[in-house]
Amino acid sequence: MTLTDTPARGGGGTGSAGDGPDAGRDGAGRGETGGTPGGPAGRIRGAGLEPWAMALSVAVALAGAALGMNGVLRGWAWYPPVLTTVFTVALATAALRSLRLPGVVVSLGGFLSLAAVLTSTFFRPSSIAGFIPSAETLGQLQAYLRRANETILGESTPVAPNAGIVLLICGVLGLLVVLVDTLCGPLALPATSGLGILAVLVVPALVKPQSVGWPAFTAAAAGYLMILACSHWFHPGTGLRGDTARTPGQLRRAGVLGAMALALTLLVQAVVPGFDQGAFPQGSRLTPWGGATGLNPMISLGNSLRSPSGVGRITYASNAGSAPYLRSVTVDSFDGDSWSPDDRDATRRPGTGAIDPGTDVTADEQVRTVTAVNTGQFTSPYLPVPYAPASVSGLTGRWNWDPATLSIKGIDVNSRDQQYVVASVAPKLTPAVLDRATEQPRGLPDLFTRVPGNVPAIVRQTADTVTAGAGTEYAKAMAIQAYLRSPAFTYSLQAPVQNGYDGNGLSVLADFLAQKSGYCIHFSSAMAVMARLEGIPSRIAVGYAPGRPTGSTVSLAGLGALPEYEVDARDAHAWPELYFQGLGWVAFEPTPSRGVVPGYATEAAAPSGASTNENNDGLVPSADPKPTTSAAPLPVPVPAAAGGTATGPEIPWPLLYGAGGVLLAALLLATPALARAGLRRRRLRAAAEDPAAAAGPAWAELRDLAADYGLPPRGSDSPRLFAARLLGSPLLGVPDGVDAPARGAVETLTAERERQRYGRPGVEGQSPGAAGGGSGSASGNETAERIALIRGSLRANARWAARLRAGWLPPSLFTRWRNALARPFTRPLRRVPRPAPDNRATPQTPNGAAETRSGFRGAVRRLRRN
């Protein structure tokens, strides 16, 4: 990752060193004089400080946003190349811009510098002179991109920063630098550049469980503000300034906007049904290439279960008599905040022809089963196989296996589109056999027995309480399983999400035991940890619960036609495996309503167990030991398992959402029109109810009507002045035309309004030569007629666009809303002390809070009135 002297960077460096101070003075000078005269020296000296400040802002914003990628990529090794790329491209564009080259050339230069820096960083050996790509480089690039593609499709979130993915990230960030720079520079749309920064932040927000994180967000926001500030300083004439710089209410306005955005965010979050279900559940991965779901054991399991459609379908056929569990990988280390499988790449052994289970099975009888698996679209580094695999044939690519856990992992391939046949061998297990296995485990790696530190007290207490009185290891295991399957516990995919303990780890376990609600991760890890606390070696197996029969059969050589089963993401499952000396790893099923309880783990003496859990009642009879002839663990197909745990009757969510969305949009669209019509109706009703005061609402309506049709009333408009403006504008046609009645109505309304507001109270139209022609108070009906007349005339004279706006987006309404919102923030205009009721001298300036409050109350009252 060394930096070579690419010309762009070199040029940028010298440019900044040589031009910096001069350019700064130049820029400052231009600010005063309004532009240097276009002398030749000015042209050569460049564009001043601006390009450098802007480039720095862009680089800070994007490099800052890229901080959030930590966690998407493991470690920090990927960050130096990202920094190099971002800053090189930014400085290159700045250097070109300071030469006052056209915008197209600058963008082109940005692309070239990006290519150069990527070549120099990733393809130095194959390049020409260190930074010019050669034909060989392009070949390598293809391989890198393929690698990146596999990483994205196959691996789970904290991916190792391999060259492919880092190259991809560097390239995208470099392109974004050019994009943002173009937006801020030649296109003069600095506010829009936030989209580019957002694009970077979206990746960690979607992929990482803990989202973007504050350092990345802070850095990105700071960079964005710097971009805005730069464009404000250097281009005060562009659209950014608006009229906010002139008016003093900038801070207030920003406060109102911010508060509204915050309120909206909180409101929407509370109102929307929830991100843990629906079409795009929280944390789910975008799978644009169709159905690929990496079964990352612990993190993605919950999401897989919650996914609405069964993606990653696997079909398999077995001679076991019933569908077996498919196991991908195990989790054995319970330390740390987040559990994940330990790959132990060093001790893995290549080849899958003969797999040594590693434990000497001394049982009298072994059960051998053969399973043919077709993984289809399922994409994972691990191979799903029934336990315990003895050999796997038919695989493409190179695979290796872990002697300790028997997990099979691809070296350069993944599980997508694999068809293979697995031969599994397992001891035949019965409660009696298990009960006899009381010897201390021998020769087992320490990692399966190590009790994690900082086990929450509730876990230890629960384990001790539950297993009290159980003699053998088997009895303890059964006691724990019975406890977890007791009615006190409920199976729920949503409860952990809603209560904030979705995930895995010891702290999550404590929450689970307290809330007694969760899904397989919680049940299996609870049993595994409690078993270790009681001295039984344990681990968590991750894979698929037994699937549903598809109805078709698959013929295998030598075995004939075998029934076929299918599983998909919704069958993802985790279960504990406990070690018994002489028998090996034995699976248990503590999760209610999922999977099947193996025959050896169904206890007649524990009536309080599984039978009371809903959806599970059908399991117990079939788990009767009698028909279990061969396989262990003894799987019984549960066709209804998936359906039963899902939402019950199928609800067409997308359709409902779509209809709801359309309805909401229509409602939103019609809201202004409805509100405006309601306002008019209320005013006319008020006018009809109180003919003496009819002029008030009628006048308000007239003002709003004129505002709707493009003549907003000014604050300093008296009724007479406003009427004169209205009649003088072309809104109501010409005098003595067809609109004469409407014009007359305006004059009448004006006269009535003047009399009502300014006239002597209680005196009706006896003034000398009143303009209203002695019409003291019109009845409400007349008022309504006049308003209708004026409205009709306005409509007839307006063009269609103005008519549409007045109908659907009436400006008067928005002014009204804006004023109501701004009301609490505006200083009271008049400080004339109101006549105090108790005749005491009121202070000229009451304290601010009370003032604001009364202002707010006034706003609310005003909103309600009329």
Add this chain to the structure above:
Amino acid sequence: MDFHRRTTFDETVDEAMAAPQQAAHVPAARTGQEPMDPAEFSRACDRILAGINTVIDGKAEAAKLALTVLLAQGHLLLEDVPGVGKTMLAKTLARTIDCTVSRIQFTPDLLPSDVTGVSVYNQATRMFEFRPGAVFANIVIGDEINRASAKTQSALLECMEEHQVTVDGTSYRLDEPFMVVATQNPIEMEGTYPLPEAQRDRFMARISMGYPDREAELEMLETHQSASPLAAVSAVVTAAQVAAMIATVQQVYVSRAVKEYTVALGRATRESPLLRLGASPRSMLQLLRAAKATAALEGRDFVLPDDVVAVAEPVLAHRIILDRKAAGTGETPQSVIRSILAKVPVGEGAAGPPAGRRR
């Protein structure tokens, strides 16, 4: 001349200042005059204006304003270059009303006693006897008021404000209606005593005549060639009628909204950064009185904000003082008042701040 001699009249309280909002509700308290019938009022006004317009061509606005000031019991300051008809306007106004008129030509050697009157020893009665000065008239025309010394000016100004003359400790009440129409020449200022701010504040309105337009000037040359048109003017209303008209004006109703608007205007002049000195409370009072007269002239018995706006410029412009910087940028008192009028909300659109309404 008809002198009315009064005994000591002790009225120290400026009644208008003490209770501004009651001014409208205590009609005709001072004159004791019955208000006039609206129709008759309107006819009388028309007659006066028609009379003035036969003399002064093309200056209907100035004539109307002069009448407004008369009806509002104010004093008028005519300020313009020589020869545009300032004195002519004052004389015509006086002539159309059948009342006492006196004219004082202010010169630097004019003494206060020439204006107010003097006590003279009467040999026959062996007593001092008051000889009223020129100010004892219904309409006093003070020509070139800025030529008199400050002492003489203040003697006149006391009469203007208090409608009384105090000589040797005795106060003499002046007749109603009483109006001073002063003229002032702003160009030739050498050897003059310009009115200080405090004294300019006593005049209700200041108007400048301005040159007549082409047609009016042409017509003037045609008709006024041979004889003075002033001779043809005869009185169209009596002093008593004018007093009744004044009473009518006093009865015009002022709503709270208009009062609030007036106060807002005054505060805006005081808060304006362009002004060194804003409008005084007295000027607010006079503004409202002028607005009432305007409303009455329009044939209304209540004041509209438009009436206040109509008289704001002549009433306020001569009382405010521009900030030096604002004067440097070419602002005039008139332009500042116009911009304030455009900004202060009338209160019609009660919902919302006035700022930011315009795009």
